Amino acid sequence: MLPLLVVSALAAVQSLAYEQTLGFNSAPIVETRSLDEIYHAALAEGGVVTFWLGGDEKGDEDAIKKEFEGKFPGMTLNLTTDLSKYHNGRFDEQLAAGHVYVDSIAFQTVHDFPRWEEQGALLHYAPVGFDKIYPPMRDVRAAYYGILTVGWAGKWNTDKLPGIAAPIEWEDWLRPEFKDKLVLTYPNDDDAVLYAFDLIMQQYGKSWFERLLKQNPRWVRGTRTPDTVMQASNSSWAASFTSDGLFPTSNINVSHPVQGSFVTWFQLAAIPKDAPHPEGAKLLHNFMLTKEWQATRGSWPVRSDVEPPTGYPAIFEMPGTNITYFREWMSDRAKLERLRTWFEDKLGSAQGLSPLIDGI
Template sequence: MLSSLLIQALLASHTLAYDQLLGFDAAAEIETRSIDEIYQAALKEGGVVTLWLGGDEPSGGNGMKEAFETKFPGMTLNVTVDLSKYHSVHFDQQLASNNVNVDSIAWQTAHDFPRLDAEGALLHYAPNGFQEVYSPMRDPRAAFYGILTDAWTFKWNTKKLSGVSAPKEWEDWLRPEFKDKLVLTYPNDDDAVLYAFDLVMQQYGTSWFDRLLTQNPQWVRGTGTPNTLLNSKNSTLAASFTTDAPLADNGVDGLNFTYPVQGSFVSWFQLAAIPKDAPHPEAAKLLHNYFLSKEWQVAQGSWPVRRDVPALAGYPDIFDMPGTNVTYFQQWMADRARVERLRNWFEDRLGTAQGLSPLIDGI
């Protein structure tokens, strides 16, 4: 009886959480339909798609939801925003219980995607435009691929720092005018911020960090929180290097930003994938075809992941941008022993990250 139940359970399981290498069954499904044909298939399927999006502000998926539902009337995009490190473990729990209820995943934790693919958890699917994605940004079997690029900027509010000379390199943040004005995300609470501190301190040493601490920065949780405080008229905090901004927003509402040239800054491509057991596969395919469309790539205001979509005027291709290596973040994230040692070092200096989750802190 027990063996019979076990066989039934195994047969009922779709995703097999063990190495799939020697199954030799990794060929990708190459999309040949038009996006309108996929749209009609998604509507017939029920018109619903669920996305788990990495982020640290509850409103982080609102623009994506509005744009998708406007583009495809009758479709509903349910977006759950959470810290990528938490999305990852929640998805692992779904896999362990054979109860996947998400259709698309897009996270910062780049090291998770090769592991999930090796476990057989991801659909090998190449949307329209997949071949135009830069080769380093896509898995050759289309298990996962970049959908957008992101980067931390040197950012300051000129309304609060009138007449200040633009910070152009990392040592500029140590100037007297930035004392008591910096708001920074805890590096021991966000891996992409930790990566930034690793880059700068490998170049400038621990003395740079010691001097940064004398600037009395305000440490916060979340990379969206600095943006909020920079914009707030009720806060004297006026500058940060642990947040991002659309390239076209430079100078808007007094917020200026630059990127270092001699020093290194963080950039990466956000990976996305469709779970093999996604409950709404046609809707997931529609969403991913939309992600890779020229229309959506241009609308993101950052460097595109497609080689046939030019960067915003005034900026070079991301691979030609001085001061950054957009592909190295994935390699850095894969070395979890290094990440853990760095996290412990900063936690020893700064203490554990204080405050509520940025998703519920109201900032």
């Protein structure tokens, strides 16, 4: 006989995991309240929001917590940043147990959201400004939608590599000056990095990767780790193309290919249907979708009525990238597993602690 807890968990799964179409009850709640009205409703609910955000450094998005709590006194944002590939399984565990305790989710694992919507696990809710989100970035019934975008760049430390010609196209990274200088994230440890290598190698072939290996790159975990290593004065590693960022700094320059393709995607967000603090979650989503918040992210906005980052065209006019293709690519999990296995065979399994606890 199955233990009672297992039976209960199975029953909870069965109560959610059914096809929703014939219920004919998917019309979204369309927000008409002001931000201030939602704020007071969230305070009355308890003033708490539990938010899970995909990222690979614990302090990655602490600015969101500071901004949110500063804007809305009395509100507490319990923000947990972790790898999306771990967050999604933990959310599935909550659904399986019939005990959802997270109020808002925003993950890189964009392939999961249609499944959760089909299971009836997500609230159909259109925040203010939902109609301004680019149509490819939003579900027609507002179960999920883009909340922020991520755009990668080639980067190099100009103190360590002074006077070099800017590496623009992917073959430029194979030049002699990058020998023993590249620090790259394992493609078999992060789907976005895997996507980057797939884009490059579908265009330039396996020989490009073989030549890259001759450059003797350092392989690390986490897409923020290369930035830290490049900046370190006691390190000779000086360049990378597996991390985000659109703007140069005092000693880090950036570039994007024009003939080749580079990584962009939109992080999907949703409110679980059984979120314990739905008003708090609504406040958070409405806040993050304001024109003001979208304009200050240092990346492309998800709203069509917000100007792109200074010096860049709108995301759908940016050469070298297709921000909608990542979602399509992520949906073929069997193909991704074949790619991941191929790279693991070439590089070995990813070595080191999780980037959230490795101290780098």
